[in-house]
Amino acid sequence: MNGHPTRPEDFDLYALGILEGEEKAAIESHVPTCAECAKKLAEARGRITLLAFSAPRVEPSAAVRERLMRQVHAAAQSAGVKHARREPQRAGGFFGRWWAAVLVPACILLFFVTTHLRKENERLSRELGQQQATLQRQQKQLDEALHAQALLESKDTVSVALAPQPGMPKGDVRVMYNSKMGMAMCDGWVEPAPANKSYQLWLVPKEGKPISAGLIDGGPINPWTVKLPQGMAAKAFAVTLEPEGGMPQPTGPMVLVGPVT
């Protein structure tokens, strides 16, 4: 059948959703081509709609309204001015453009996903930076350990014991020095430095000015190695008390000193 439905109730039966097979197909193929029958079907839908009034009254919870208004508010903010400026589009039919209902939530979802991914990226970048710093620190420690091992195993390395000077803070510091390698290693202990002061280790050459070999913290010294000019003939090693952070040349009193023999 591709003509008008023969019985007026057919529209109501279709609106009720009870038709199937050929009966349903006949209505669906004809109505889009016939304005008169489309109107009859719209009226039938309206009549069938009234059956909804026979359902027992159930009021929705207030939470539904609250959720809806929050959802609407979020969508309105997301759509912004662009949405407000949109002109009504009549040509699409009663309620066309269903995609807007998909697109806006999708944009909101995309915004949250993008924000999440950006934060995740930042977090991973921070972790990567921390891991690279850790790796560099461990590489440096490994290099120092290898240098220290080479220093200690070399027959050219000499051990210099630094003795405390009268009236100065007590300490027991030893320097392992290798002129050919241009390297020294320091360990031992020294009393904590006075406030705003630092202990500074010096290589005192046979000729020329003292060369800084680094700062020493008070208390037990964590053994550390330091690079010095190669081939330097050392006369002694000394520890002086300098302004906090050290000085280019010694300015304070000598706390510890030991000759290189």
Add this chain to the structure above:
Amino acid sequence: MSGQTGTELRASDAALIQKIVQRDESALAALYDRYASLLSSLLNRILRDTQASEEILQDVFFQLWMNAAQFDPARGSLPGWLVVIARNRAISRLRRHNPSDGEELLETSVIVPVNLENAITQQQLLGRVKGALENLSTEQRAAIELAYFEGLTHSEIASRTGDPLGTVKTRIRTAVESLKRNLLS
């Protein structure tokens, strides 16, 4: 009814739709307050599941917010459209159909024979619909309810009730004729 002005309470559906097009959230709230009870009753009758009913209720009104610009009051009734969409979605969920497989009805016109915009009319309609259904035989009323609230077809009702298909078809056709007469009288 919280948060509405007197103007919104009295405004027509068409006027409120225009306000929604202009992104007036209070206009949607007004329409919600006008029709949420009707839709909630229908959804709960179909699904018998409060949570699922409330999800669909919220979704239908959100769709109204999103698509208000496409609504043409001259082509049909807003509450009619809301009821058709809500029922369609509830039946789809009940029968585990994808709504897109059935009638999404976005292009559907619904011409309701009475104006549902005010609460008094809705109240009067309750009595009229109940009266029209009470005029049906028990079998007719049961068949209509299986069709409308459970979304069953002729053959599914026949299978459910054990009656011959022809009997079911005749029963429902006469029931629809009776309803049509009584509802419009």
